[in-house]
Amino acid sequence: MTETFGPDATSGHVSDLSLHSLRQGYRAVVIGASGGVGSALCATLRRDVRLGVLVELSRKNDGFDITSESEVAKQAASIQGAIDLLICATGVLTVDGTLPEKSIRQIDPNVMAKQFLTNAIGPALIAKHFLPKLPRYDRSIAAFLSARVGSIRDNRIGGWISYRSSKAALNQIVRTASIELCRTHPRACVVAIHPGTVQTPLSAPYSRGHTTVTPLQAALNVLGTLERLNAEETGSFLAYDGSAIDW
Numbered sequence: 291m292t293e294t295f296g297p298d299a300t301s302g303h304v305s306d307l308s309l310h311s312l313r314q315g316y317r318a319v320v321i322g323a324s325g326g327v328g329s330a331l332c333a334t335l336r337r338d339v340r341l342g343v344l345v346e347l348s349r350k351n352d353g354f355d356i357t358s359e360s361e362v363a364k365q366a367a368s369i370q371g372a373i374d375l376l377i378c379a380t381g382v383l384t385v386d387g388t389l390p391e392k393s394i395r396q397i398d399p400n401v402m403a404k405q406f407l408t409n410a411i412g413p414a415l416i417a418k419h420f421l422p423k424l425p426r427y428d429r430s431i432a433a434f435l436s437a438r439v440g441s442i443r444d445n446r447i448g449g450w451i452s453y454r455s456s457k458a459a460l461n462q463i464v465r466t467a468s469i470e471l472c473r474t475h476p477r478a479c480v481v482a483i484h485p486g487t488v489q490t491p492l493s494a495p496y497s498r499g500h501t502t503v504t505p506l507q508a509a510l511n512v513l514g515t516l517e518r519l520n521a522e523e524t525g526s527f528l529a530y531d532g533s534a535i536d537w
């Protein structure tokens with residue numbers, strides 16, 4: 291776990307983005323901090339002059355595996371104080387070298403199970419153990435990185451059946467959790483968000499012909515959208531620009 295207290299004064303950057311909708315000195319947790327989007331989110335948050343504490347968690351650097359409930363529970367318990375901003379930036383598209391399916395003939399139950407474990411069940415465990423740490427009455431944001439291809443209505447070309455369906459499951463988990471949470475945490479915004487097609491190892495083999503953005507631009511887009519969310523939008527499935535995506 292890496293903890294940063296306050297903005298990175300050594301970066302020499304004027305903050306690109308400041309989360310004014312959260313309280314001054316807000317406390318943020320990014321899970322999947324080693325990933326392309328996750329590390330860019332952390333770099334951007336570290337430059338926010340309003341940041342109080344940033345906790346970065348990752349499998350690569352901390353051995354934090356979101357699919358282990360005991361680890362998720364332990365990490366959540368170790369966070370001191372309320373979490374004003376929670377971002378789960380984990381995800382997998384290629385499982386142990388197996389590329390996403392082009393046809394239902396390629397479905398492999400072990401690969402499919404791993405997709406669901408990483409993309410849906412792991413984030414569900416994060417929701418179970420970390421959402422209760424959002425402040426009861428103050429504004430807070432919890433964002434789970436999803437993917438537009440998880441949209442059922444938007445699916446026009448097929449393929450990627452395991453990834454698509456695991457992200458659709460994630461969307462339902464986020465929506466369900468948001469409904470429960472708003473009864474006890476009326477100002478919390480819990481959303482699934484598509485970061486765009488981002489230049490990271492996850493998408494590199496598939497991004498040809500698509501408009502792509504750098505991880506830093508994706509981080510700015512995602513954080514800008516989270517900043518503008520209001521509590522009525524909790525439970526939404528959004529794109530990086532704030533537009534709603536059909537379920």
Ligand SMILES: NC(=O)c1ccc[n+]([C@@H]2O[C@H](COP(=O)([O-])OP(=O)(O)OC[C@H]3O[C@@H](n4cnc5c(N)ncnc54)[C@H](OP(=O)(O)O)[C@@H]3O)[C@@H](O)[C@H]2O)c1
Pocket residue numbers: 322323324325326327328348349350351354355356357379380381382408412435436437438484485486487488489490491492493
């Ligand atoms: N890149 C895109 O174009 C794109 C498009 C749509 C949606 N998304 C979504 O955006 C999110 C971030 O993607 P990315 O492009 O940043 O991917 P990435 O660079 O491959 O990063 C994936 C992250 O997930 C972590 N992770 C995977 N399994 C984990 C586990 N069991 N426990 C803990 N951490 C785990 C990885 O951790 P370690 O490296 O530490 O093992 C890494 O930090 C994903 O949910 C992805 O589906 C990305």
